[in-house]
Amino acid sequence: MLQEGLFVTPIIMVHSNTGVENPETSALAIDELKKMKAYAIARGIDLDVRVGKPTLNSAFPARVIGGRGLPSFPDNGSSCSTDWKVAVNTRLVKQAFKALGNSPDLKAPVIMTGVRQSESGVRDRRIATRGEVAEGLWTNDHGHLRASPILDWSTDDVWEYLGLCSAGVYDSYSDFSDVMQIYRSAGGSSCVVVADMKLAQRSTGCSARTGCWTCVKMKNDKSMESMIETEPERYGYMRPLSAVRDFISLTQYDWSRRQFVGRTIDENGTLAIQADTYSPNMLMELLGYCLTAQIESGVQIIDYQSLVAIDARWSLYGFHPPFSALKLFFQIEDEGLRMHPPKLARFPKTDVPRLGRLFVGAQWSEQGGPLHGLRNVAREMHAESCGLEMKVLTSGNIVIDDEADDGVDVDLEGATDFVEFFGREMVGKYCNATSSDWTHGYMTYLTYGTISVSKGKSRQVDEILRRTQWRQENGLHGQVDIEALKSRLDSQACAAPHFEAPELEVA
Numbered sequence: 001m002l003q004e005g006l007f008v009t010p011i012i013m014v015h016s017n018t019g020v021e022n023p024e025t026s027a028l029a030i031d032e033l034k035k036m037k038a039y040a041i042a043r044g045i046d047l048d049v050r051v052g053k054p055t056l057n058s059a060f061p062a063r064v065i066g067g068r069g070l071p072s073f074p075d076n077g078s079s080c081s082t083d084w085k086v087a088v089n090t091r092l093v094k095q096a097f098k099a100l101g102n103s104p105d106l107k108a109p110v111i112m113t114g115v116r117q118s119e120s121g122v123r124d125r126r127i128a129t130r131g132e133v134a135e136g137l138w139t140n141d142h143g144h145l146r147a148s149p150i151l152d153w154s155t156d157d158v159w160e161y162l163g164l165c166s167a168g169v170y171d172s173y174s175d176f177s178d179v180m181q182i183y184r185s186a187g188g189s190s191c192v193v194v195a196d197m198k199l200a201q202r203s204t205g206c207s208a209r210t211g212c213w214t215c216v217k218m219k220n221d222k223s224m225e226s227m228i229e230t231e232p233e234r235y236g237y238m239r240p241l242s243a244v245r246d247f248i249s250l251t252q253y254d255w256s257r258r259q260f261v262g263r264t265i266d267e268n269g270t271l272a273i274q275a276d277t278y279s280p281n282m283l284m285e286l287l288g289y290c291l292t293a294q295i296e297s298g299v300q301i302i303d304y305q306s307l308v309a310i311d312a313r314w315s316l317y318g319f320h321p322p323f324s325a326l327k328l329f330f331q332i333e334d335e336g337l338r339m340h341p342p343k344l345a346r347f348p349k350t351d352v353p354r355l356g357r358l359f360v361g362a363q364w365s366e367q368g369g370p371l372h373g374l375r376n377v378a379r380e381m382h383a384e385s386c387g388l389e390m391k392v393l394t395s396g397n398i399v400i401d402d403e404a405d406d407g408v409d410v411d412l413e414g415a416t417d418f419v420e421f422f423g424r425e426m427v428g429k430y431c432n433a434t435s436s437d438w439t440h441g442y443m444t445y446l447t448y449g450t451i452s453v454s455k456g457k458s459r460q461v462d463e464i465l466r467r468t469q470w471r472q473e474n475g476l477h478g479q480v481d482i483e484a485l486k487s488r489l490d491s492q493a494c495a496a497p498h499f500e501a502p503e504l505e506v507a
Contacts, residue, residue: 016088039173061306186223240293247341288339315441318477322441356492373462
């Protein structure tokens, strides 16, 4: 169209980097986007490439290792793709729409996707529900224009087109040789169309799919395994990542690696004692395995911002003594400690263990009176000189207003400075099991301005802190012994199983 002198509307390309993609696929995506941008500049096409990533708290390190939730196992109903892909791309699209709204001469924007039929039964049903068509435009439930140009393409059609681009039959921003290389290695066979084709010469199919190296939706990551086995010199660096993924998958039903002290209290003031998210020991294991894999593979998994997010959450919920995550980080980075996942057989699927209920009453959320929770008397004494502002919560508790208008929880620069300049000192002073207040780590991060409370969340954080402090006073913090916990139950489930908490395994 440009060659014919016609106007070409601006194009915006959005891409979500989950942070845990197969590193080869992640690098490939960035390289192809760069090629796309260079192609557009050379031809005068108005192309805006936008790359986003999941929020800190929804990303793998803070969510799973921080103890917020379990990985997206096949049968636990959670979908990481919603937080890591859909939500990110939706946010980028909204930002793009807002920017385009300032251009009155442009027509309504159209979102184009590469969705195809016959990829899965679930996807086909969603396509039918949305009323998608391959030819022309269609409108979604919100009245927005959409285009699905390869909706009716088969896998062979896709690879034939890429092969024709590679052969120069079609003008394209890329020859897709790197794409073919990765799919060839991941599938253990040649792609449908080879890079040096002149016409549609076919060989065996290339249906391999690559995704996140942390994905446990399937029992095995066959694509990564094939890449490592096919070309160990090129892809062998990913073995540590594969080992961590396999460990997570194999231990899905190892209930001794779960936290049994819940957080939801019923109307009778009792707490369910049953397998829930990962236990503190399991979280420590995962952090050690990932930090070791990070060093041995050269692939960044946990940056300073994520490390502080993990450490602060462990303190907030009383999983470990203050600054325990930093302590392990320094042991691995400075002292040469290495932690590798043990080689295990897959634990068979069994029902979720429910041990019984524990009476906690109202004290669970009323711990300590006015000087507990988010209160920080030492800071409040200097409130006027330091410019601190106080606020009264709807619960009646008075706290320092540490809320951030932009909802940021961990400041990236602040996290780096804290770990580098104060981390070792804090570990030496406060990281011990006999610490009188395990929430001290979280409060310290607030004091230093390294973390902030999301807008409107002060009361929630205040209640969590009070509950954690109550748990510590009542021996329900940290790695709670299952047998000791069972002896304290007010009501027991029938045939409550026996468990032993796992010991950390260091290789």
